[in-house]
Amino acid sequence: MGGITTEEALCLVLQHTPVIQEKEQIQIANISGRVLAEDVKTVFDNPPFHRSPIDGYACRVADLTGASKEQPVCLKVLREIDAGDYSEEEVQPGQAVRIMTGAAIPPGCDCCVRQEDTDYGEERVQIYKAERPWGNYCFKGEDFKAGQVLLKAGRELGFVEAGVLAGMGVPKVSVYRRPRIAVLTTGNEVVQPGEPLAPGKIYDINQKLLAARLLELGVELCEARSVPDEPEQMAEALKKAAKEADLIVTTGAVSVGKKDIMHESLALIGAERVFWGIQVKPGMPTLFSDYQGIPVMSLSGNPFSALVITELLLRPMLAKMMRKPSLDLVRVQGTLADAFGKPSPSRRFVRAYWEKGTFHLPEGLNSNGVLASMVGCNCLLDVPAGSGALKPGDEAEAILL
Missing domain, CATH: 3.90.105.10 (Molybdopterin biosynthesis moea protein, domain 2)
Structure with a gap:
């Protein structure tokens, strides 16, 4: 199995990624x-009318000249206007209306006075403070005007x-509309959570892991199921999924073992192989195909490997399908707080937690089949090919999850 770079793989998958047109x-x-x-x-x-932003009194600026606590201005209160009420009667000199927040300001008024600056009068009100023209006054259309493309x-x-x-x-x-994604996991050894775990069996982590992440990214799952390690059964499952899905994701059976059936299954349905093998760890055996215009991303069966390629390739694919730049990969820089003892002859992605410019590595194993140590991590360290063991204080870069 050869291998292309991650960047070359991304370029190829995006060439085979449709953009959703249906509305x-x-x-x-x-x-x-x-x-x-x-x-x-x-x-x-x-707003569709001039309105008050305060509880108080709508009145005329000219009537408030010189108003103070010592020399209040006294105005006749015509009525009370609550939010939802409306009056077309024009307020005359020497008059005011009691008004509540959000209520329509009647004609003739060019300001509103806070009730705290009055004696709260109901028939006549004493006002203790002058106001500027259009003070405490929300204008019609100040949020938006008719005819705008908002x-x-x-x-x-x-x-x-x-x-x-x-x-x-x-x-x-x-x-x-949302992209419709089918998730097909392989393996005679996998059973669904909740079922008894017989000797030699394991629970289907990948199906739930991928389904949860894809839903989190905003897709619609049209199918999520496990398929036995039989080429013909997987071929039928692929054909069935392609009738509804915009993208098919499979996990497992992509390497060179006796039960690695995906190659044969895809050949049985006449799918075009676009590439097999990426120069990255984990995720090296990733297989990508095109079946009648439907992209098929076949991931490794190891959970962490499936997660890494989901972020590196599936996420950008969904960003294109959905026209969502918010899904594009975001990179951050920082320094390592912990050592990573393994050298990296090929490019490697390592789980980590990034905070305030520092990368922390979790306790526990960092192997492809281990997922528990991923809990609490929020990024994938991007370790270049040819790197030796990483030491505390080393500069590093990562992709945020």
Whole structure:
């Protein structure tokens, strides 16, 4: 088995990665993490009227000249306007209205006075402080004007955008649908969590690991199941998955052993092999194929190896499929707090925790089949090929998870 670089592998998988074109309408409460498919234009000014940002009194600046605690200005209170009320009656000189936060300011008023600067009068009010023109005054349309494109297509949506859309009176928006991913794990030795663990069997870690990570990245899982180590059964599973999935991910059976069936299974369905083997540890036996335009990423059966290639290759693929730059790989630099004793003849990724410019290595084994020591880690150290043992204080770089 040969091998290409990680960068070459990424270039190839992205060449075979489709961008989701289909759109769907969804409620704005469900938009977090989705990508807007069409521009959203405002149809009215917001706020739709001049409104008060305080509890107090709406009045005229000219009536408040010289107002102080010692020499208060006394105004007639016409009425109270609460949030949700509206009055078109114009306030005249010497008059005021009691007004609450968010309520519409009536015509004739050019300021609002805090209730703390008054005697809280109901029929007549004493005001102890002058106000500047348009003080405590929220103008119609100060948030947005009618006819603006407030949110452009291609924007990733979140809670702020949900609030903006609600303010626009928009109940639903058009977004690109989520990619549909199928996860197929191999192995006659694996059983599902919750089932009895017979001698010689292990629980299917990879299926749950990958499903959870892919869902976290924002996809829709159309299938997640284990397939026996039989080439024909895997071939049928691949054909079935391809009818619905935009991307198929498999784990296990990609090396050169007697039960490494993925090569034969993919050949049985006529899939095109794009590459097999990456110059990286873990993840060297990664196999990537194209079946009738559906990319098939076949990962090692070792959990940490599957996790590493998920981050290095699957995550950028999903970033392209979903138009989500937020999924692009983010690199950080720092210094090592701990030693890593193994030399790295080939490029290696090592689990670590990054905090304030320092990388901490977890206790426990760092082998491909061990996952427990990954708990609490938030990055993968990128150790260049040809590196010797790493020492505390060494400079390092990592990819954030």
